[in-house]
Amino acid sequence: MPVTTLTRSCGFIREDEEKGQEQGLAWEEFKRSWDVLQEDEEGSLQSVVATIKQQQIRRRLLRDTDTIQRGIIRHLFIVIDLSASMLEKDLRPSRLELTLSLAETFIGEYFDQNPISQLGIIVTRDGIAEKLTELSGNPMEHIRVLKEKKLKEAAGEPSLQNALETARISLNHVPPHGSREVLVLFGSLTTCDPGNIFDTIERYKREKIRCSVIGLAAEIQLCRTMAKETNGTFGVVMNEPHYKDLLFELVTPPAIIATTKAASLVAMGFPKRIAERAPSMCMCHRKPVLGGYVCPQCSAKVCELPTDCDVCGLALVASPHLARSYHHLFPVKNFxxxxxxxxxxxxxxxxxxxxxxxxxxxxxxxxxxxxxxxxxxxxxxxxxxxxxxxxxxxxxxxxxxxxxx
The missing domain is CATH 3.30.40.10 (Zinc/RING finger domain, C3HC4 (zinc finger))
Incomplete structure (x- = not known):
């Protein structure tokens, strides 16, 4: 496989080996956060409080409250880089551990703000891509996978093209009223691809798949071009709080692309919850479980909501899920x-x-x-x-x- 070296615009400057072995790298040193607080001449922490307040004001000024058409039925794949570059410790405690931790928090917030949407996880290492979870609306399943030990074993080079193609194939069945999105958390400066990755970008443009990239190392021209061509977003992490800000900006549903054909009516089912004395077969896990929901169209049983019925394909939701998704269409105006x-x-x-x-x-x-x-x-x-x-x-x-x- 050819190894494509990507354009690098900035990097980290290390100390020489002797000094690094004796003192250690700057980001590996132990720091006590309370030592950062600076008191003023009167012994007050008013300046620190004022700084935090200014950061909160900046966050509210950057908030997007425009009344625009957004795709509230989202289908998102998170692509996580598990190459050797993720073992770097420029982000505490390391790029990989911070990424997995923020991904867990992001998944919980994503389903809280987008309850009728779906999400899947793909990882790439050693030149291959592996789909860990399929598109589903169960956040606990995704979080459980992120906590597995094998996800913390980073090695080799990533394959950005293989990961994008895996996500594209899985998004082919998404109905026209659902948005197709891919979020790449990329820590490497190279990618090991089997072909021309720009062909994959062209397929993303044709199939209206939005690809956003968060770079952990440096600004990469390929990633910026890919995000721009597919109407996604691109950002480079400066520190841990900035990483979280870039990631959580993607919780809000993006605006619908002008060329997307919007559906006027979407068929949905509102199943009833059943209580059982004996377990019965669940169609989503193919095993006997106690309790669940019954599809109003084909009477198939599913475990949780929201989801798509595995028998008839009907979208199954609860009325509170629609109510919680409604606020994205008519957000509260900025004060x-x-x-x-x-x-x-x-x-x-x-x-x-x-x-x-x-x-x-x-x-x-x-x-x-x-x-x-x-x-x-x-x-x-x-x-x-x-x-x-x-x-x-x-x-x-x-x-x-x-x-x-």
């Missing part, structure tokens, strides 16, 4: 920051409408430029603190002031 000048002029409330905590007093005249601690809903004109703002947009997805009105 507007109330300036300190408006607070001094008497505009705005003194208590948070959400948690009923009292806002802080306006600062001195010379400190009016720092960020305010209150934000107003543009619809109901109620004021909320920063914590309630983040909770409403990231978890609740409904404004309490608008709901009360």
């Amino acid at each position: 507007v920051e109330v300036k300190w000048e408006d607070v001094v002029a008497g505009h705005g409330e003194h208590w948070c409408f959400g948690c009923r905590s009292m806002f802080e007093q306006p600062p001195a005249t010379g400190q009016m430029q720092r960020a305010s601690d209150r934000f107003k809903c543009p619809e109901c004109q109620q004021c909320f603190c920063l914590e309630c703002d983040l909770f409403i947009h990231e978890a609740l997805h409904n404004c309490p002031g608008c709901a009360q009105r």
Whole structure:
């Protein structure tokens, strides 16, 4: 197999061998996180609190709340690089362990925000690709696979083309109303492919498969081109928190591609849960289990929801799943920051409408430029603190002031 060396735009500078053997590498040294906290002249941690607050404000400013058409029935494959490059320790405790840990958290958040979607896992090492889990809506099965010991055995070179082709073949059966997505967590600078990977990219474009890449080592021209051609996203990890931010940006469903033919009606079934005294055959696992759900179309039994009936192919969901997916189509609008000048002029409330905590007093005249601690809903004109703002947009997805009105 030919080994394709990818373009590298940055890298890590190591110390010489003697110094590295004596002192160890910078990212391998033990650090105590509490030593990073810096007190001011009065012995207060106010500067640290202000820094955290600024990071939260930046996160809310980057939030996407545009009312656009999104594909809420998603079919996503996560491709994890298990090559020898993932054993590097530039990310603590290592690239591989951090990736598996964040992948577990991502899967839980993905199904929490996209309950009627499906997900699968593919790994690549030693020049081959292996599908660990098929597309399914059971998060516990995917998390169980990620915790297996064999997933922590990294070796050889990855094969990006084999992994993409494996995902493409599995996404062929996805109905037209479902989005097709591939997320690649890539830590290597090379890929060992059996053919021309640009042919695979052309197939992705024709079949409307969106491919997003998160690079753990450096910016790679091939990965950037692939993400751009397939309407995906591309990012390079700078540190552990940035890795998590890049990964969790993909929890929200992407906008539907303009050329995608949207379906006006989608057939779905709402099965009834049954309680049994004796186990009966489950069609999804092919073994006797106690309890489950009965398909309203063919009366086949399945274990969990949401899923597709293995007998008739009907999408089986529960009504709460549809309700939890609805907020992506009509997100809560971004709250507007109330300036300190408006607070001094008497505009705005003194208590948070959400948690009923009292806002802080306006600062001195010379400190009016720092960020305010209150934000107003543009619809109901109620004021909320920063914590309630983040909770409403990231978890609740409904404004309490608008709901009360």
